[in-house]
Amino acid sequence: KQEVTQIPAALSVPEGENLVLNCSFTDSAIYNLQWFRQDPGKGLTSLLLIQSSQREQTSGRLNASLDKSSGRSTLYIAASQPGDSATYLCAVRGRGSTLGRLYFGRGTQLTVWP
Amino acid sequence: ETGVTQSPTHLIKTRGQQVTLRCSSQSGHNTVSWYQQALGQGPQFIFQYYREEENGRGNFPPRFSGLQFPNYSSELNVNALELDDSALYLCASSRASEMRGRKDEQYFGPGTRLTVT
Numbered sequence: 001k002q003e004v005t006q007i008p009a010a011l012s013v014p015e016g017e018n019l020v021l022n023c024s025f026t027d028s029a030i031y032n033l034q035w036f037r038q039d040p041g042k043g044l045t046s047l048l049l050i051q052s053s054q055r056e057q058t059s060g061r062l063n064a065s066l067d068k069s070s071g072r073s074t075l076y077i078a079a080s081q082p083g084d085s086a087t088y089l090c091a092v093r094g095r096g097s098t099l100g101r102l103y104f105g106r107g108t109q110l111t112v113w114p
Numbered sequence: 115e116t117g118v119t120q121s122p123t124h125l126i127k128t129r130g131q132q133v134t135l136r137c138s139s140q141s142g143h144n145t146v147s148w149y150q151q152a153l154g155q156g157p158q159f160i161f162q163y164y165r166e167e168e169n170g171r172g173n174f175p176p177r178f179s180g181l182q183f184p185n186y187s188s189e190l191n192v193n194a195l196e197l198d199d200s201a202l203y204l205c206a207s208s209r210a211s212e213m214r215g216r217k218d219e220q221y222f223g224p225g226t227r228l229t230v231t
Binding site: 034041042044045046089100101103105 | 162221222225
């Protein structure tokens with residue numbers, strides 16, 4: 001069974017810092033990996049999707065890397081801003097499944113203070 | 115905005131009651147997945163519907179059931195509500211392509227917050 005772990009569970013930093021959020025998964029046979037942002041009590045906003053054949057994806061100040069063989073992904077946030085405060089979720093889709101089912105971690109709760 | 119809508123936004127029910135949650139897919143999407151997110155947890159897969167049939171289920175009891183309609187909108191029904199059913203219920207739509215043999219990226223709705231008292 002696929003297990004997804006995210007470290008740290010919570011992070012509080014001053015504005016302007018560069019951040020690294022970590023995600024690990026137990027079964028490396030994945031189809032893709034996706035990073036989401038979730039504001040309190042809200043739905044999920046997709047940030048980046050990395051296919052299993054890719055090593056990284058970039059969008060603005062966000063960069064996500066994938067090392068499938070070691071079962072790890074990192075989300076790098078450059079020059080953090082208070083508006084980045086949210087919970088960041090990592091999810092993987094298993095390669096063997098025809099369902100498109102996503103397995104989620106518990107998330108990293110990020111607070112960026114001015 | 116993803117184009118996926120859910121109703122209602124919030125709901126309060128009593129233990130033992132039944133509830134129906136609704137989801138409208140993004141235009142062009144034919145697959146709907148439902149997830150349950152308890153407070154402080156990551157979303158957990160409930161089930162998925164493709165072409166109006168259940169296409170896989172997570173570790174949830176039969177009192178969780180669903181429907182998908184010809185217009186690809188969907189309902190999640192929960193019978194005999196328990197206190198632990200209190201959670202945010204998320205719907206995600208995607209466009210499956212049989213020729214490519216895969217399910218494309220899922221787009222999530224804003225969720226329905228269910229409180230069972």
